[in-house]
Amino acid sequence: MRPEILFPLYAPVTTLKGVGARVAPLLEKLAGPIVRDVLFLAPHSLVRRRPATVNTAIEGEVQTFTVEIDEHQKPRSPQQPWKIRTFDGSGFLTLVYFGSFGHAVAEKNPVGAKRIVSGKVERFGSEWQISHPDYLVAPDKADEIPEVETVYPATAGLPARTVRKLALQALTQAADLPEWQDPAWLAKGGFPTWKEALERLHAPVNEADLLPIAPHIRRLAYDELLAHQLAMAQRKADRRAEPADKIAPGPKAAAIVADLPFKLTGAQDRALADVRHDFAQGERMSRLLQGDVGSGKTVVAMLAIADVAAAGAQSALMAPTEILARQHYETLAAPLAAHGITTVLLTGRDKGAARAEKLRALASGAAQVAIGTHALFQNEVHFQSLQLAVVDEQHRFGVAQRQLLQAKGRSVHLLAMSATPIPRTLELTVYGDLDVSRIDEKPPGRTPVATRAAPMTRVDEVEARLREAVAGGAQAFWICPLVSESELVDLKAAEQRAIELRATIGDGVGLVHGKMTGPEKDAVMADFADNRIKVLVATTVVEVGVNVPNATIMVIEQAERFGLAQLHQLRGRVGRGRRESSCVLLYDPPLSETAQKRLDILRRTDDGFQIAETDLELRGGGDALGLRQSGFPDYVFADPFAHRDLIAAAGDDARLIIGRDPELTSERGKALRVLQELFDWRASSPLKDAG
Structure with missing residues (x-):
């Protein structure tokens, strides 16, 4: 139940004077549907007259x-x-x-x-x-x-000066709320009260008051981060309170390790030990396995699956695309089958008697492992005893979809996997409700990818070298940029590039892009994986997942238009076999200083975590690393770069609070409940859940 003290802030924007039928939709688009959203709309600059x-x-x-x-x-x-x-x-x-x-x-x-x-x-x-x-x-x-005037965001039909009046009006609706922050922390940070911070937000006296390092903005950012971290700490505690069957390390996993043609890296051993520690606790596991492209996450997942099978239970591995699910099946089915563990592949393509047989095998327990796409959580899929859900590229699934899969069993352990490296400073914001294991070593035998940058004026030379490489048996990706503002123009450019390459190289050039249907994309990707297509021209739909060991060349056109982490992900599509691989970054000169640094760091290292940290520093605030697509929260005040220290502090504070006052019944606990309602971050918030 929302506290009465917040009712004025949760009133619709139409309760503000001057917001009628014409202004309301404009204000909702700019700020949001309630008075609180207008209150949180900060000025972006000052005008001195x-x-x-x-x-x-x-x-x-x-x-x-x-x-x-x-x-x-x-x-x-x-x-x-x-x-x-x-x-x-x-x-x-x-x-x-x-x-x-x-x-x-x-x-x-x-x-x-x-x-x-x-x-x-x-x-x-x-x-x-x-x-x-x-x-x-x-x-x-x-x-x-006014001698000094604040300038607010505006939109067509709603000028900045009108927005300013509405924001100041919203400020009058904000009550003096009970203090939820620790007094010692407030004193240490030089923080004002919540109400004072908002008043300063809307009445800055100089440009320094607009910066994220200003004490009043840091105060508001910390409030928001603490509300979020508290919700995730509560969710983590709730999960741990769910009893789950204990699973001991079994002989099957040891036998599979003995069969492997390589030795596990130290990072893989540590990650497996983390998973087994969780299995032994008798409470539900919620763990993220974060590792760079090709770092060996799937092997760790396979060994966890083997432990579950040895305990007489079942596992499900869910991947975002059919081609990736099929790839996992081809990787895991044989090693598991060699030790008596039966695996089925379940996708939307399965029909009739074959599908019915797979469903019977899962329902009876004859099949211990299901690998598939969204098809795994459909109503007609039943497991005899599902105890582990492995979700690959977990940010590609909605929370409800992950929960539907976990609902197929009782207290199902979750092992989420992600190949998108997140800087340590941001891990808590994205995965605060999960325990995190990092695989930060590459398996032996991975060939480093030689990375070079060249201006677009040398594209003919690149095409000529590509023709020679393809004639020698190589396969290649050619990536064209695709951004929403000019999607049709970019798509036409990709289609034109495919035509040009066919003229240079021959018929073995395919094209895959986001406008194609799932089956159309899968068909092209399958042709590429089977070496029927030699050069795949693509937009970034190939960024995650596809494994084509014979592909040794990656050409990225207009590389300066991509984020650093995205470039690293794309480069990870090659260098997956034993052959020497290369990545060519084509750019439109002149390069900005940031773009130059981005390309330089790619040439120097293939460490995804180091690249992620550098990307954060180069981008600063805003949508660092393209994280909006990776589950990054949509903060109002908190800036992932400027407030990195506050993220860690909020995580520590949240754990302490939940440890001492899990039900939030103390005086501070009651105030913290108001904070969570204010920012709409609660343990029950369904759309803001990593696990």
Whole structure:
């Protein structure tokens, strides 16, 4: 039940004065549907209005002048602006109005009237002018022109000044809430109260007040991070409270390890030990196995599956695409079968008697392992005793989908896998409700990928070398950028590149892109995996999953348009066999300094975790690493780069709070409940769950 003290903030935006049927949808689009969303909408800049005279005017500055209306210059055609010539004793200043504003302005500002005008001053030939002044008022209303004015986000039909009035109105709806932060922590950070922080947010006195390092913004960011971390700590505690069957290391896993043609890395051994420790606790496991492309996560998952099978129970491995599910099946089925563990592959393509037989095998327990796509959590799929759910590329599934799979058994252990390296500083924000194991060593035998950068002007040379390599039996990816703002243009460019490469290389050139249906993409990818296609032109749909050991060349066109972590993921598609592999980063010169650093770090290292940390530093705040697609929370105040120290502190604080006051019944606990409701971060929030 939401606390009554928050009711005014959870009221719809239409309760704000001036928000009617026309403004409401605009404000909802800009901020959100409730008053709290408008309250949390921060100004992004300040305008300082300095008094000036025409003979001291500075081009490009926002300045304020005391003038007399000298002349109205009416337009000769509708396309021309209405101009008002004014004089301040030192020179003439022209006010310019486009559109149908002129007559209304003329009525309010007759010739001879004294006025105060403020706006951005520009040169037009030998004249000074202000286009659409911010303010034009009589001298007795001079106090309407602020010396320092905050500038808020705006949208078509809703100007920044209107948004400012609504944000300040929302501020009056905010009550003095009970303090949920530890007094010693507040003193250490020099933090104001929650209400004081909001007041400073909407009334900054200088540019420093707009920065994420300002104490009031750090206070609000920490509140938001603590609310989130608290919800995840509660969720983790709830899971651990669920009893689960203990699973001991079995002989089957040891036998599979003995069969492997390689020795497990130290990181794989540590990850397996983490999983087995969880299995032995008698409570439900929720663990993330995070490892770079090709680091050997699947082997660890296979050994966990073998332990579960040895205990007489079943496992399910769910992958986001059919081709990836099939790939896992081909990797795991034979080693497991050699030790009496039966595996079935279940995808949307299964029909009729064959599908019915697989379903019977799972329901009876004759099959100990199911590998598949979304088909695994359909209603007609039943397990005799599902105890482990392995979810590959877990961020590609919705929370409800992961939960549907886990609901196929009682207290099912979860092992999530991700090949998208997340910087340590951000792990808590994305995976705070999971225990995390990192596989940060590459298995022996992986061939390093030689990475080179070249300007797009050398594309003909790259195509010629590619033709030679394909003639020698190699396969290659050619990646074209695809961004939503110009998706059709980019898609056409990818199609054109495929046509050009067919002219250069021959018919063995395929094309795969996001506009194709799932089966269409799978068919092309299967042809590539089976070496019927030699060069695959693709948008980033190949970023995760596909394993083609014979592919040894990766060409990424306009590499400067990709994020660093994304480039690393794409590069990981090659170098998966024993043959020497290469990655060519084609770019449009000139490169920005950031783009240059991005390409340089790729040439220097293939350590995904180091690359992720560097990407965070190069991007700073905003959508670091493209994490919006990787389950990164949509914070309002917290900045993943500027507030890295606060993320760790909030995680520690949340664990301490739940350890001491799990039900949040103390005075601070009750205040923390208000905090969670304020930010809408609760343990029960279904859409903000990593596990």
